[in-house]
Amino acid sequence: MFGERTRNLHVVGTVLMAGSLILGLTACGGSSSDSVKVGLITKTDSNPYFVKLREAAQAQADKDGAKLIALAGAFDGDNEGQVAAIENMVGQGVKGILITPNSSTGVLDAIKKARDAGVVVIALDTATDPENAVDATFATDNKAAGVSQGKWVKAALGNAAPQVVMLDGTPGGTVDTFRHDGFLEGFGITNDSPEIVGRENTNGDQTKAQTAMENILQRAPGINALYTINEPAAAGAYQAIQSANRAAQITIGSIDGSCTGIADVKSGQIGATVLQFPAKMAEQGVQAVVKFAKDGTKPSGFNDTGSQLVTDKPVPGLESQDTAWGEKNCWGTASK
Amino acid sequence: MGRKELLGHSQQMTTGAPATATPSVSSRFNVGSILREPLLGPLVALVIAIIIFSAVSDSFLNPQNVSLILQQSVVVGILAVGQTLIILTSGIDLSIGAVAVFGTIVMAQSAGANGPVVALGSTLLVCVVFGAVNGGLVTTLRLPPFIVTLGTFTAIQAATRLLAGSETYRVEKGPLTFLGTSFRIGSFSTTFGVVAMLLVYLVMWYALSQTSWGKHIYAVGGNPQASNLSGIKSGRVLFSVYVTTGVIAAIAAWAALGRIPNADPNAYQNANLETITAVVIGGTSLFGGRGGVGGTLVGTLIVGVLRNGLTQAGVDNLYQNIATGILVIVAVAVDQFARRRSQ
Numbered sequence: 001m002f003g004e005r006t007r008n009l010h011v012v013g014t015v016l017m018a019g020s021l022i023l024g025l026t027a028c029g030g031s032s033s034d035s036v037k038v039g040l041i042t043k044t045d046s047n048p049y050f051v052k053l054r055e056a057a058q059a060q061a062d063k064d065g066a067k068l069i070a071l072a073g074a075f076d077g078d079n080e081g082q083v084a085a086i087e088n089m090v091g092q093g094v095k096g097i098l099i100t101p102n103s104s105t106g107v108l109d110a111i112k113k114a115r116d117a118g119v120v121v122i123a124l125d126t127a128t129d130p131e132n133a134v135d136a137t138f139a140t141d142n143k144a145a146g147v148s149q150g151k152w153v154k155a156a157l158g159n160a161a162p163q164v165v166m167l168d169g170t171p172g173g174t175v176d177t178f179r180h181d182g183f184l185e186g187f188g189i190t191n192d193s194p195e196i197v198g199r200e201n202t203n204g205d206q207t208k209a210q211t212a213m214e215n216i217l218q219r220a221p222g223i224n225a226l227y228t229i230n231e232p233a234a235a236g237a238y239q240a241i242q243s244a245n246r247a248a249q250i251t252i253g254s255i256d257g258s259c260t261g262i263a264d265v266k267s268g269q270i271g272a273t274v275l276q277f278p279a280k281m282a283e284q285g286v287q288a289v290v291k292f293a294k295d296g297t298k299p300s301g302f303n304d305t306g307s308q309l310v311t312d313k314p315v316p317g318l319e320s321q322d323t324a325w326g327e328k329n330c331w332g333t334a335s336k
Numbered sequence: 337m338g339r340k341e342l343l344g345h346s347q348q349m350t351t352g353a354p355a356t357a358t359p360s361v362s363s364r365f366n367v368g369s370i371l372r373e374p375l376l377g378p379l380v381a382l383v384i385a386i387i388i389f390s391a392v393s394d395s396f397l398n399p400q401n402v403s404l405i406l407q408q409s410v411v412v413g414i415l416a417v418g419q420t421l422i423i424l425t426s427g428i429d430l431s432i433g434a435v436a437v438f439g440t441i442v443m444a445q446s447a448g449a450n451g452p453v454v455a456l457g458s459t460l461l462v463c464v465v466f467g468a469v470n471g472g473l474v475t476t477l478r479l480p481p482f483i484v485t486l487g488t489f490t491a492i493q494a495a496t497r498l499l500a501g502s503e504t505y506r507v508e509k510g511p512l513t514f515l516g517t518s519f520r521i522g523s524f525s526t527t528f529g530v531v532a533m534l535l536v537y538l539v540m541w542y543a544l545s546q547t548s549w550g551k552h553i554y555a556v557g558g559n560p561q562a563s564n565l566s567g568i569k570s571g572r573v574l575f576s577v578y579v580t581t582g583v584i585a586a587i588a589a590w591a592a593l594g595r596i597p598n599a600d601p602n603a604y605q606n607a608n609l610e611t612i613t614a615v616v617i618g619g620t621s622l623f624g625g626r627g628g629v630g631g632t633l634v635g636t637l638i639v640g641v642l643r644n645g646l647t648q649a650g651v652d653n654l655y656q657n658i659a660t661g662i663l664v665i666v667a668v669a670v671d672q673f674a675r676r677r678s679q
Contacts, residue, residue: 045653074653077602081653083595084408088647091401092393106504106598171502201502 036066036293038286039089039097041082043126045072048258048332049278050100053124056279057098060286066293068286069094076203077170079106086110089119096120096289098282104129104174120292122299124281127174136288136299138281142175142255145274145307146182148318149253152272153225154187155315156251163222164189165198167209167237169229176229179255183227197223202233209236217244228254231261231273238269257310259333262326265310272311272320278331280305374619374627377670378634381617385638389645396648399524409640410515410529410595411436412610413633414588417540418581419611420632424544425557425577426624427474427481431489432585433607435466437600438496439589443512444505444599452511460586466492467582471575489608500601507597516594529591536587540629553577558625613660614639617667638663 040057042050054070061068069092071085079102087110089097097119101107104126111121111133123137131137154162164187169176189195197220200212209232216223217240226241228234234254241247247269254261257275264270288299309318310326390396415432422429439459447455466488473484507513515529544550555563556570564570593599618635620627639660646656 069650071647072653075605079598079600080596080603084643085647087404087408088644091398091404092395092648103504103598103600105506106596106600109597 036290037092037094038066038068038289039094040068040070041085041097041099042072043100043102044076052331053278053282056282057286060283064286064290066286066290073102077102079103082107083110086114090114090117094119095293096122098122098124098285100125101128108133120289120298122285122288124285125278129174131302136301136303138284138303138305140276140307141304142178143182145255146179147186148274148307148309149227149255150183150186151318152309152311152315153227153251153253155318156271156313157225160224162195162225163197163220164195164225164227165216165220165223166196166227167200167202167212167229167233169202169204171201179229202229204230204233206232206236209233210239213237213240224249224251226250226252228252230254231256231258231264234270235264257330259330262310262323262330265312265326266323271313272309275308275310275326275329277305375630375634378618378631378638382634382638382641385641385645389641393648396645401644403524403526405640405644406530407527407595408644409636410533411588411592411604412607412614413533413636414536414584414591415607416611416614416632416636417536417629418584419615420620420629421553421577422481422581423615423620423622424553424624424627425574428485428612429470429481429581430485430608431470431492432581432611433604434489434492434496435463435582435585436588436592436607437604438492439463439586440592440599441496441500441505441601443589443593444507447507447512455512456590459589460583463586463589464579464582467579471578474578475571475574496601505599507593507599509597513594513597515591516597527594529594532587532591536584537629537633544628554625610639613664616664621671622668
């Protein structure tokens with residue numbers, strides 16, 4: 001069926017295939033050393049939050065003389081990519097894995113297999129469900145962060161009758177639930193309160209948040225308070241609110257602490273935000289793994305890396321920092 | 337071209353060796369016939385990849401890592417068999433991953449209330465129905481498979497999200513996670529999912545090379561008009577291929593829950609493209625009528641080895657995608673040149 005020429009073509013083809021493999025490998029060294037291997041698996045590669053996490057982990061690993069292997073899911077919500085990453089890391093002989101799980105439940109079996117193999121597994125930023133499926137969690141107390149946002153928004157409304165809209169993130173992640181419930185607690189309402197006039201999921205995405213806000217403004221024109229899961233959602237919602245000329249009437253709260261978000265607080269788009277400390281999570285995580293490798297002590301429990309309310313409009317009775325402080329402590333780069 | 341090439345295909349199938357005009361030129365097992373074997377290219381690429389990666393990373397050839405590569409290839413590997421069948425008929429199936437994911441949701445949801453047998457049965461039924469829908473639209477309405485499966489892909493993905501209600505469903509350990517259970521052969525540990533994948537390949541290889549159904553598939557893909565003229569009912573053959581792919585998707589759904597016992601509507605979003613990659617790298621022609629599941633198995637392994645090896649070498653996910661993309665272009669280009677030369 002194939003003649004002489006096609007046989008040669010097959011050989012040429014395989015050489016080209018091999019060439020593309022080598023192309024893929026040119027960027028790496030690949031020599032193994034005796035230093036402690038620490039694995040980091042973030043949700044994605046592209047979100048500046050996780051970039052900051054990775055950079056801080058790399059810096060701490062360099063300080064402690066450890067080797068950081070950083071992998072990520074392919075998109076926000078990619079569970080299989082993270083499961084494969086855990087398996088690969090265990091095969092490479094890591095002492096510990098730091099993970100921000102895309103799915104708080106879907107990754108549990110892979111984590112269990114890793115722990116059974118003697119690898120210490122630490123959740124960063126997002127807890128697993130149940131929380132004790134990992135050895136320890138280093139994260140923001142997202143509930144406390146939500147409470148701060150709720151208290152500030154309530155106080156900023158003053159005497160106006162609240163009409164609240166909640167823009168949530170992605171269902172299935174503990175971060176989403178904790179921030180939401182914390183806001184309710186800080187504000188002093190429940191999910192069934194009549195003050196809540198609208199609620200939508202945005203996956204924490206700016207474009208989806210804009211569309212959701214546009215739709216909500218159509219059916220609830222009287223809103224004056226907005227809870228957002230994160231700053232990209234707040235930015236998207238603000239676009240919709242500004243197009244509807246309602247920016248002066250709506251108080252917006254958010255959580256994250258990105259430099260873009262802090263800039264939005266400074267310019268007045270967002271009323272207040274709650275800063276997280278991803279660098280602390282990464283540093284403490286790496287330190288815990290290195291300690292485990294040295295003397296076998298495992299970290300445990302929930303370790304709150306803290307959160308800080310940042311606003312230029314402080315309210316009495318609620319401790320906060322201003323945006324100048326925010327600019328010094330934010331993560332990511334300010335971009336518009 | 338035309339009937340002659342069609343008959344040439346049939347002869348290939350029955351004799352199992354390259355057709356030779358005069359017996360004195362070459363005997364069956366000489367180097368020439370080996371070099372002309374279409375699997376050679378992909379196999380050489382696989383071997384080269386393994387050699388390169390084992391040089392870069394000393395844990396690459398560990399039994400655990402080899403087992404891991406196989407396990408990570410199971411779901412896409414099984415789906416790729418269905419994709420091979422459809423590509424052999426010069427079609428393409430963009431919905432194959434979405435059908436399997438829908439199947440996992442059905443399986444997880446019905447398991448709670450109705451037990452494993454009903455769960456497996458409903459999944460099979462649902463996947464076969466989707467396959468039949470694809471097949472029906474392609475054969476009766478004569479719509480191009482790309483368009484049909486693009487439409488069903490979009491619709492089924494949305495239906496999956498509606499069915500799952502944006503939640504994920506855990507599956508209890510039991511018959512439904514059976515394909516994830518591991519067992520040892522000596523010191524080598526593997527899962528029943530890997531066994532299932534290899535069985536699917538074996539069964540399909542037999543069907544394609546030894547049965548008349550298989551020959552008809554090659555005929556319809558290679559030259560539909562000629563096959564119609566020689567009495568093959570291409571409509572029925574095509575429909576049966578799409579339904580078979582539905583069955584294969586159901587098996588893949590079962591294997592997926594074995595690997596990760598959590599039915600997730602976000603899972604396997606790119607499985608359709610990954611199966612096409614495996615089929616094309618394995619040497620099956622996108623224009624139908626040439627190739628087979630053996631090549632697809634090699635293609636699946638190449639992709640699995642590539643991903644695992646590049647991950648171990650610390651190469652970023654995005655560069656991995658670039659490497660895979662280049663591989664696909666090279667494979668299609670080789671196929672194109674081979675096609676033109678043989679005319």
